[in-house]
Amino acid sequence: MAAIQGAGPFSPSPLAKSRFARIVLETNATRIGLHGVDFRSSFLKPIKAMANDCGAAVSGKNLSQMAKTVGKATNIVWHKCSVDKCDRQQLLEQKGCVIWMTGLSGSGKSTLACALSRGLHARGKLTYILDGDNVRHGLNSDLGFKAEDRAENIRRIGEVAKLFADAGIICIASLISPYRKDRDACRALLPERDFIEVFLDVPLEVCEARDPKGLYKLARSGKIKGFTGIDDPYEPPIVLRQKAGNCFPPSAMAETVISYLEEKGYLQA
Ligand SMILES: Nc1ncnc2c1ncn2[C@@H]1O[C@H](COP(=O)(O)OS(=O)(=O)O)[C@@H](OP(=O)(O)O)[C@H]1O
Numbered sequence: 001m002a003a004i005q006g007a008g009p010f011s012p013s014p015l016a017k018s019r020f021a022r023i024v025l026e027t028n029a030t031r032i033g034l035h036g037v038d039f040r041s042s043f044l045k046p047i048k049a050m051a052n053d054c055g056a057a058v059s060g061k062n063l064s065q066m067a068k069t070v071g072k073a074t075n076i077v078w079h080k081c082s083v084d085k086c087d088r089q090q091l092l093e094q095k096g097c098v099i100w101m102t103g104l105s106g107s108g109k110s111t112l113a114c115a116l117s118r119g120l121h122a123r124g125k126l127t128y129i130l131d132g133d134n135v136r137h138g139l140n141s142d143l144g145f146k147a148e149d150r151a152e153n154i155r156r157i158g159e160v161a162k163l164f165a166d167a168g169i170i171c172i173a174s175l176i177s178p179y180r181k182d183r184d185a186c187r188a189l190l191p192e193r194d195f196i197e198v199f200l201d202v203p204l205e206v207c208e209a210r211d212p213k214g215l216y217k218l219a220r221s222g223k224i225k226g227f228t229g230i231d232d233p234y235e236p237p238i239v240l241r242q243k244a245g246n247c248f249p250p251s252a253m254a255e256t257v258i259s260y261l262e263e264k265g266y267l268q269a
Pocket residue numbers: 104105106110131132133136145149150151153154174175176177178213215224225226227228
C-alpha cells in the first residue's frame with residue numbers, strides 16, 4: 001500500500017506542499033533477489049492539478065523570452081510548427097512527461113525503468129528510457145564522473161528528456177543524479193507537472209550487497225575513485241513521509257507509478 005503524504009496522522013508541512021510530484025520507493029532488504037524484500041513506498045502529493053498547457057510545455061517560456069539570445073547564441077528566434085505537443089499527445093492518447101529515477105548504483109533504477117516501460121507498453125503507451133549507463137555509450141561518452149561531468153551528463157539528459165516529453169512520449173530517465181541542484185535544474189526545464197521524480201531510497205549496504213557489476217568492491221579497494229556513496233556524495237531528495245511496511249517487487253513498484261500516472265491523467269490525451 002502506498003501512503004499519501006499528509007493523509008495520515010502527520011499534518012502537512014511546507015515541504016509536503018512541494019509544487020511537484022515525487023514518489024519515494026524504499027527498501028530495507030538485506031539480500032539480493034526479488035523475494036522477501038521489504039519495500040515501502042509513499043507519495044508527496046502534488047499540490048497543483050493538471051492543466052492543459054500543451055503550448056507552454058514546449059519550453060516553459062513564452063515566445064518573446066525565447067527570441068534573440070539563448071545562452072551563448074545570439075539572434076536566434078524560436079520556430080513554431082503548426083503540429084504541436086497537443087497534437088502529438090492526441091495522436092498517442094497520452095501526455096508527454098519525464099519520470100526521473102534517482103538513487104544509488106544498484107538501487108534498482110534500471111530494473112524499475114524496464115518494468116515501468118513494460119507495464120506502460122502493455123497498456124499501449126509509448127515510453128522511452130534514457131539510462132545513464134547507456135547514454136554514456138554515445139551522446140555523453142566524453143564525460144566522466146567528476147562533479148562537473150556529472151552535472152553536464154544530467155543537464156544533457158534533462159534536455160533530451162524534455163524533447164521526448166514534447167514529443168508526447170513518457171520519458172523514463174534513469175540516472176544516479178546524485179546532486180540535488182542538478183536534479184532541480186532538470187525539473188526547472190519543464191512545466192512542473194511534467195517532471196515526476198522517483199527516488200529509489202535503498203540503503204547503501206543493500207546496494208553494496210547487490211553489487212551486480214562489482215563496482216562497489218572496486219571502489220572499496222580504491223580501484224575506482226569518486227564512486228557515489230563511497231567517496232562521492234549522494235544527496236537524497238528532501239522529503240517528509242509516512243511509511244507503510246509492505247513488500248514490493250519491481251513489478252509492484254512499477255504498478256505504483258502507473259497508478260499515479262493514471263490517477264493524474266497522464267495516460268489520456
Ligand atoms: N564513480 C562512479 N560513480 C557512480 N557510478 C559509476 C562510477 N563509475 C562508473 N559508474 C557506473 O556508471 C553508472 C552511473 O552513471 P550515471 O550517468 O547514472 O551517473 S551520474 O548520474 O552522472 O552520477 C552506474 O550505473 P548504475 O549502477 O546503473 O547506477 C555505474 O555502473
